[in-house]
Amino acid sequence: MTRVINFGAGPSALPHSVLEEAAKGLLNFHGTGIGVAEISHRSKAFTGFLTNLESLIRTQLDVPATHSILFTQGGGTGQFSAVVLNLLARHRLLHPDLTDAERHLDYVITGSWSKKAADEAKRLGGGTVNIAVDSRPYSKDGKSFDNIPTHDRYAFSPDPALIYYCENETVDGVQFGYEEGDKTSFPFELFPQGALLPLVADYSSSFMSRPIPRLADHAVIYAGAQKNIGPAGLTILIVRQDCLVDVDAAAKLGAVPVPLSMSYKVLADAKSLYNTPSVLPIYIAGLVLERMKEKGGMPYYEDVNRRKAEKVYAALKRGEEKGVMQSKVKEGGGRSWMNVVFDIVGGPDALGRFNSGAEAKGLHELKGHRSVGGIRASLYNAITEDQVDQLVAYMDEFTNAN
Ligand code: PMP
Numbered sequence: 001m002t003r004v005i006n007f008g009a010g011p012s013a014l015p016h017s018v019l020e021e022a023a024k025g026l027l028n029f030h031g032t033g034i035g036v037a038e039i040s041h042r043s044k045a046f047t048g049f050l051t052n053l054e055s056l057i058r059t060q061l062d063v064p065a066t067h068s069i070l071f072t073q074g075g076g077t078g079q080f081s082a083v084v085l086n087l088l089a090r091h092r093l094l095h096p097d098l099t100d101a102e103r104h105l106d107y108v109i110t111g112s113w114s115k116k117a118a119d120e121a122k123r124l125g126g127g128t129v130n131i132a133v134d135s136r137p138y139s140k141d142g143k144s145f146d147n148i149p150t151h152d153r154y155a156f157s158p159d160p161a162l163i164y165y166c167e168n169e170t171v172d173g174v175q176f177g178y179e180e181g182d183k184t185s186f187p188f189e190l191f192p193q194g195a196l197l198p199l200v201a202d203y204s205s206s207f208m209s210r211p212i213p214r215l216a217d218h219a220v221i222y223a224g225a226q227k228n229i230g231p232a233g234l235t236i237l238i239v240r241q242d243c244l245v246d247v248d249a250a251a252k253l254g255a256v257p258v259p260l261s262m263s264y265k266v267l268a269d270a271k272s273l274y275n276t277p278s279v280l281p282i283y284i285a286g287l288v289l290e291r292m293k294e295k296g297g298m299p300y301y302e303d304v305n306r307r308k309a310e311k312v313y314a315a316l317k318r319g320e321e322k323g324v325m326q327s328k329v330k331e332g333g334g335r336s337w338m339n340v341v342f343d344i345v346g347g348p349d350a351l352g353r354f355n356s357g358a359e360a361k362g363l364h365e366l367k368g369h370r371s372v373g374g375i376r377a378s379l380y381n382a383i384t385e386d387q388v389d390q391l392v393a394y395m396d397e398f399t400n401a402n
Helices: 016-027 044-061 075-093 113-126 245-253 265-270 278-294 297-321 347-360 387-399
Strands: 068-074 105-109 128-134 162-166 199-202 220-224 236-240 325-328 339-344 374-377
Touching: 016 278, 044 278, 068 265, 075 105, 075 162, 075 199, 075 220, 075 236, 075 245, 105 113, 113 128, 113 162, 113 199, 128 199, 220 245, 220 374, 236 265, 245 265, 278 297, 297 325, 297 387, 339 347, 347 374, 347 387, 374 387
Parallel strands: 105 128, 105 162, 162 199, 199 220
Antiparallel strands: 068 236, 220 236, 325 339, 339 374
């Protein structure tokens, strides 16, 4: 059986060695004689594995003791709702007398996922959604998500219940800048130093691809596992402990009731075992994270992922210079390390030729998201530099032939 190179945006490629190891665990988990998909989530072998998974994340990402690491299900979409409900409950306990109109939820909209999250907050009610910035007016055509706005364009509320951003927009290929002082970075400097900010970040498609800037300043960081870490079905949360609030006490004061399976405090009190967790995805994520540690953790992935992205953007630039390719994201506008999104000039025919030529070389799943079209190359952790080199060689070949 030959495996192709899978540049898909998620679920996406996993390391070969992990899949082989996982196949063994399906038959016999840690010498128990029971397969991992069959074993009790309360068994010693599994709870030990879960504790180790937590510590693999904590040490590699440098998560401080002020923050809990929780595991749940429901994906990024589940968190679009859960962060709103939990942080509205927290705000209600802090400020019981405000009306819904006075309770602000600040959203930074830089792509289709953050827009979806803001739409869900509007649906749920209990507060007023304020769009702190929407990047579309600053785009090349006035309607695309192709940039991260400069810091003077944000307008935050004085004491919001949450401040929300999506660190990497998987569909649009836009990501916040990483280097300190980068004008496309998140504008941390607009907030008071040392304040307990209700800052929420969706890291679904960039989690553990490089260190998280200002991690300790966040109230909640969340990610579905299915890009860099493992299979779909596992959602990872990093929650500052002042956000583990009694949601029933808040509901008594008029907050929107929170389903117990979504309450961060309930999850934390039960050490992520309030109900049956996604045992198999947790197992595979644990194997992925062990492997990451062996390779050198975040410094290693930061280096490799930076190089991978630079190589693909350089090939894209050569394609642009010849009028064969066109980046969808503005130059200097927050181009993603994880999802490189571009067009093939020449309409559907040219795009079709690019895709079929790629597949003939074993380079698969390069088709852009249905909402934006074109090409999207996802360069998650499991994509090796050698595989990126093969993509770059093909891009150059296509450029030179056209
Ligand atoms: N946020 C981002 C940045 C995503 O890429 C995705 C999924 N691709 C989601 C949220 C939604 O996640 P899920 O499908 O796990 O609900």
